[in-house]
Amino acid sequence: MKNTKTIRIALAGNPNSGKTTLFNAITGAHHHVGNWPGVTVEKKEGRTTFDGCEITVVDLPGTYSLTAYSIEEIVARRFIVHEKPDVVVHVIDSNNLERSLFLTTQLLQLGSRLVLALNMSDALHQSGARIDAEKLGALLGAPAVFTVGHKGEGIRDLLETVVKVARNEHPQVRQIRIPYGHEIEDHLGPLTEKAEALELFEVPHPPRWVAIKALEKDKEILQAIRDADRKGALFLEEIEETRKHLYSLYGEEPETVFTERLYGFVAGILKEIYAAPPLDRISRSDQIDAILTHKIFGLPVFFLMIWAVFQLTFEVGAAPMEWIDAFVSWLANFTAAHMSPGLIENLVVDGMISGVGAVLVFLPNIFILFMCISFLEDSGYMARAAFLTDRVMHLLGLHGKAFIPMLMGFGCNAPAIMATRTLESERDRILSILINPLMSCSARLPVYVLVTGAFFPPEHAGTVIFSLYFLGLVLAIAMGRLFSKTILPGEAAPFVMELPPYRLPTARGLLIHTWDRGKIFLRKMGGVILVGSVAIWALSAFPRDVPLSRDYDAEIGTLQTEALEWGDTGKIAEGFKKQIAELEAAREAERIEGSYIGRIGKAMEPVFRPLGFDWRNAVSLFTGFVAKEIVVSTLGVLYQVGAEADQKSEGLIQALRNSDMTPLAAYAFMAFVLIYTPCLGTVAVIRRETNSIKWTAFSVGYAVALAWVVAFVIAQGGRLLGLG
Ligand code: GDP
Ligand code: MG
Numbered sequence: 001m002k003n004t005k006t007i008r009i010a011l012a013g014n015p016n017s018g019k020t021t022l023f024n025a026i027t028g029a030h031h032h033v034g035n036w037p038g039v040t041v042e043k044k045e046g047r048t049t050f051d052g053c054e055i056t057v058v059d060l061p062g063t064y065s066l067t068a069y070s071i072e073e074i075v076a077r078r079f080i081v082h083e084k085p086d087v088v089v090h091v092i093d094s095n096n097l098e099r100s101l102f103l104t105t106q107l108l109q110l111g112s113r114l115v116l117a118l119n120m121s122d123a124l125h126q127s128g129a130r131i132d133a134e135k136l137g138a139l140l141g142a143p144a145v146f147t148v149g150h151k152g153e154g155i156r157d158l159l160e161t162v163v164k165v166a167r168n169e170h171p172q173v174r175q176i177r178i179p180y181g182h183e184i185e186d187h188l189g190p191l192t193e194k195a196e197a198l199e200l201f202e203v204p205h206p207p208r209w210v211a212i213k214a215l216e217k218d219k220e221i222l223q224a225i226r227d228a229d230r231k232g233a234l235f236l237e238e239i240e241e242t243r244k245h246l247y248s249l250y251g252e253e254p255e256t257v258f259t260e261r262l263y264g265f266v267a268g269i270l271k272e273i274y275a276a277p278p279l280d281r282i283s284r285s286d287q288i289d290a291i292l293t294h295k296i297f298g299l300p301v302f303f304l305m306i307w308a309v310f311q312l313t314f315e316v317g318a319a320p321m322e323w324i325d326a327f328v329s330w331l332a333n334f335t336a337a338h339m340s341p342g343l344i345e346n347l348v349v350d351g352m353i354s355g356v357g358a359v360l361v362f363l364p365n366i367f368i369l370f371m372c373i374s375f376l377e378d379s380g381y382m383a384r385a386a387f388l389t390d391r392v393m394h395l396l397g398l399h400g401k402a403f404i405p406m407l408m409g410f411g412c413n414a415p416a417i418m419a420t421r422t423l424e425s426e427r428d429r430i431l432s433i434l435i436n437p438l439m440s441c442s443a444r445l446p447v448y449v450l451v452t453g454a455f456f457p458p459e460h461a462g463t464v465i466f467s468l469y470f471l472g473l474v475l476a477i478a479m480g481r482l483f484s485k486t487i488l489p490g491e492a493a494p495f496v497m498e499l500p501p502y503r504l505p506t507a508r509g510l511l512i513h514t515w516d517r518g519k520i521f522l523r524k525m526g527g528v529i530l531v532g533s534v535a536i537w538a539l540s541a542f543p544r545d546v547p548l549s550r551d552y553d554a555e556i557g558t559l560q561t562e563a564l565e566w567g568d569t570g571k572i573a574e575g576f577k578k579q580i581a582e583l584e585a586a587r588e589a590e591r592i593e594g595s596y597i598g599r600i601g602k603a604m605e606p607v608f609r610p611l612g613f614d615w616r617n618a619v620s621l622f623t624g625f626v627a628k629e630i631v632v633s634t635l636g637v638l639y640q641v642g643a644e645a646d647q648k649s650e651g652l653i654q655a656l657r658n659s660d661m662t663p664l665a666a667y668a669f670m671a672f673v674l675i676y677t678p679c680l681g682t683v684a685v686i687r688r689e690t691n692s693i694k695w696t697a698f699s700v701g702y703a704v705a706l707a708w709v710v711a712f713v714i715a716q717g718g719r720l721l722g723l724g
Contacts, residue, residue, distance in 0.1 A: 006054045007166045008083070012076060012107060013091035014100055015062030018119040020044070021149035022091055023059040024512060026159070031057075033516075041075050041421075050159045053166075058085070064099065066106040068220040070424050080110050082203050086166040088112035089158070094124040094131060094146075095501065097274060101266040104140065105178055111206040113173065114142035115161050121146040121154070123503065128277035136273045141174040150506045177208070180261050183249065187242045188212065194235055200228045214239045215246070216255040285501040289384070298388050305381075306407065309372040313365050313411065320364035328357030343541070351537030354633070356530050365442060367518050369411045373404075374513035378505035396477055397484025402432045406476070409439025410469075413678045414685045415517055421689070431480060431488050433686055434699055437678050438476040440469050443628040447673050450632055454656035455666040464667070468674050475675065475706070532626030532680050536634075539597040546594030552587035556580055592638060597623070601638075611672070611711045612665025621672060627679040664718040668711040675707035 011019045023031070023044060031046025044059035060079060061072035068074055080088060090107055092100040107114055118124075118133060137143040143161050147154035164170040180188060188211055195214070196207035201224060213221040214235075225232040225239075246254045292301060332353045339345040376382045382404060390400030401423055408416035413436055420432045448465045456464050484490070563576035592598050601619035608618045616638035624631040639655040661669075677683060677700045687696040 005052070006056070007087065007163065008056050008058075008085045009087045009089055009162055009166075010058045010060050010079060010083075010085040011089050011091055012060045012080070012103070013062060014064055014093060014096070014103060017062070017091045017093040017096075017100065018147075018149040019059055019062060019091045021509060021512070022089075022117060022119060022147060022155075022158075023057060025149055025152045025155050026055075027057055041071055048159075051163050053163055055159070055162070058083075063103065065103060066110065067216075068218050074220065077110060080107070080112055081205055086113065087115055087162050089115050089117050089162065090142075091117045091119050091149075094118045094121050095127065095129075097131065098263075098266055098270060101269060102262060104142075105262045105265055108140065108142070108176060108178065109206070109209045109212065111175070111209065113165055114140070115158065115165055116140070116142055116144035117147045117154075117158055118144055119147045119149050122148045122151070130275040132273040136269065137172045139269055139272065141172060141176045143170055143172045150508050178262065178265050180258065184246065184257070184261075187246070188215075191215070191238065191242065194238070198228065198231050198235060200224055200232065200235075212258065215243060216258060217243075285380075288502055292381070293384050293387055298384075302385055302388050305376070309369070309376075312372060313369045317365040317368050324360055324363065325357075328353060328360060332357070346541060347534065347537060351534045351541075352530060354533070356533060363522075366412055366415070367514060369408070370415065370517045371510060371514045373408065374510050374517070375505055378503070378509055378513065380502045396431075396435065396480030397488075398428055398431060398480065402428060405432055405436060406439055409436045409441060411442055413437050413439065413441050413682045417682065417685045417689055418517070427488050427490055430690060430695060431483055433690060433695070434483060434702070435476045435480050437682060437699070437703060438472045438479065438675065440472045440674055441628070441678055443679065444673055446629055447624075447631045448670055450635070450652065451656070451666050451670050454653045455661070455663040464670075468670055471671060471710075472674050475710070479702075479706070533630070536597070536623045536626060536630065539600070540592055540595050542596055543594075546591045548587065548590050548594075552583055552590075556583050556587075559583070589638070607708075610716065611668050611708070612662060612715045613669060613672075614659070614661070616659075617661070617669055621676070624673065625677060625680060627681070628673060631673060664723050665715055667718075668714040671714055672707045672711040675710055676704045 011023055013019045023046065027046025027048050030048060031044055034043050034045070041061050045056065046059075047054065047056045049055065058079065060076040063070070063073045063076050066073055066077045079085070088107055090100075090104055092104070104114070104116065116133075116136065118131060121131075124131065131144075131146075133144040133146060143165065145154055145158045145161050147158055161170065165173055179185065188208065191211035191214070192208045195205075195210040200210065210221060214225060222236070225236055228235075243254055246257065250257050291297060294301075332349050335353060336345060336349050339348065373382075376385070386400035386403060388400070389403040393400050393403050396402075402420070404422070405416045405419040408419055416439065417433050417436050420429045420436070423429045423432060445465075448468055452461045452464045559576055559580050563573060563580070566572045566576065593602075597619055598615070600622060601615035604618040604622065605613075605615040608614075608621075613621075616635065619638060620631045620634035623634045635656070636652050639652055639659065656666075683696060683700060686699050687693065690696060690699075
């Protein structure tokens, strides 16, 4: 008896079968999240102890099969072949047995030692359907256990079975071979022997699987065989001949025939072990779908839901937003009061606390939005949204699935870009990532509110701001079309729009999914924003000894002495205070003009002059790279009213009005803010998601160029039309 002390298991299964839920139930808090090497597919690893065994668990990407068509499939099967986990736990959505068992057959062919977790068995039993788990295990040579992931039911049973299988103590375990019929077997036999003898791979692969995959023209396997030089070439020839032979026999490609065989095998199993429910849940879903995906009502209902989501996000988010804002101000004041004034205090208060605080306030909005989206997703409605918007999205050379990330972009582009992971093809993903920043995120709204308030009458404010959102959409469609005709040619990859049955999401599931999304945001944004804020602060704080045109300190000193004589109440005292504040602001303005950031602004000014922007606007666009909220605080600093200025500040609005910026230039400025790169956080996410510096650079480069061109057209075109 082998008493294994450490066991390595991998969770495989279809997307949405509850893998991650089971993973969390098994590992609890003992896990960490990373990426699979070289690709942007998330990898979760964790561990637990059970019955004296140390069990490590890997959550494989969700897949429907194990071909080489998607990154997820390649990652999953590579892991199984190369890492040889002791046991593969196949997490099965018991309500989707046929599709799941199709994957089971392929896992068996890979030679994994399997345990089937018949998950979502609560819903199965509720529906009145029955699965004979005992018999299923016996037929497949792989034991099956019922589980309910989000309630943790069956986890003990599952782990017990896993340990038994790993120790070779389970009576049901045996290697079965899925028969392909003697015609095909006649060829598979010799090919399998050859595949074994050739030793094509450094890590041995199951030879029968290699033969099958080669006959299916699996690109990874074929490449490996080609790399094996002469012996590989001979093998390939034989494969090619067999393919021709099989084709003439069946009149279809071998891969089609093979898939049919597997489905036939699955159908046979189902007959033996599955009893359908009296009234299928699917049919209840059909009834709901009759309304929600209705030709005429579908879209209005959909827009109503989206409107409700945004409403909820901003209404419910408003209160906690104020609390956080109040907390940040309190923290800034508290810190300022308890540190000796000077450079360090300045760095902590103005650089770190205000900078990070500006982003922190959006946290409630973001978490609420994520929670709503998780709800729509877990309930099965998101799949319908993709279905409904498919036709519109084809205008952009994308399909309905790409709609959800675009929608999320109105909240925040960074998680929206992460959401493009649901798209299968690399091309669709990159196209979506490139146009996503044109969706006007919530961080740009403060800029619109401030500038519109300063340059446009209140009765037009709503229209002006709406026109900017609309401009973003139009540009997204135009750019989408342009890119799909030029640098990213091709049709949107065809995909089956599955409509999974509706299901009431569980609170636990919602929280886990919301947190999973939110914490990435927290971590990334926190780091980037902190560094960015400190950098901007440093650029505006140095050099310290800017030569000033007047001796402000002396003037302020004189005023203070005079003020003392008048006491500190009454009109005259007020007057002194105001004069002193004005002088301090003027000193600050002059100092900043001479600081590094002022010099950068002056250097950039010529580029922006045709757009009607001065050096201060230029600087704010520069600092706005870090985050769009920073545009507002930068304008605040540069237009002399102190860094705490926000869009409500009358002083800043007045200062903007007094500047020589025209309403036309102001509109061009807002368009610029809309179009160019939203924030450093987004750049970091684009880098991560495209896994390419080239695409990241292109995304930033084209956005800045487009912003300049559009702003130029607005400024100069408007001037020609006599608008400004
Ligand atoms: P994954 O894509 O395979 O990782 O699936 P998830 O773990 O993200 O689960 C998808 C959804 O199914 C979530 O809303 C879960 O809460 C839910 N879920 C998971 N296990 C069960 C279960 O046993 N029963 C029911 N009713 N829902 C479950
Ligand atoms: Mg998952």
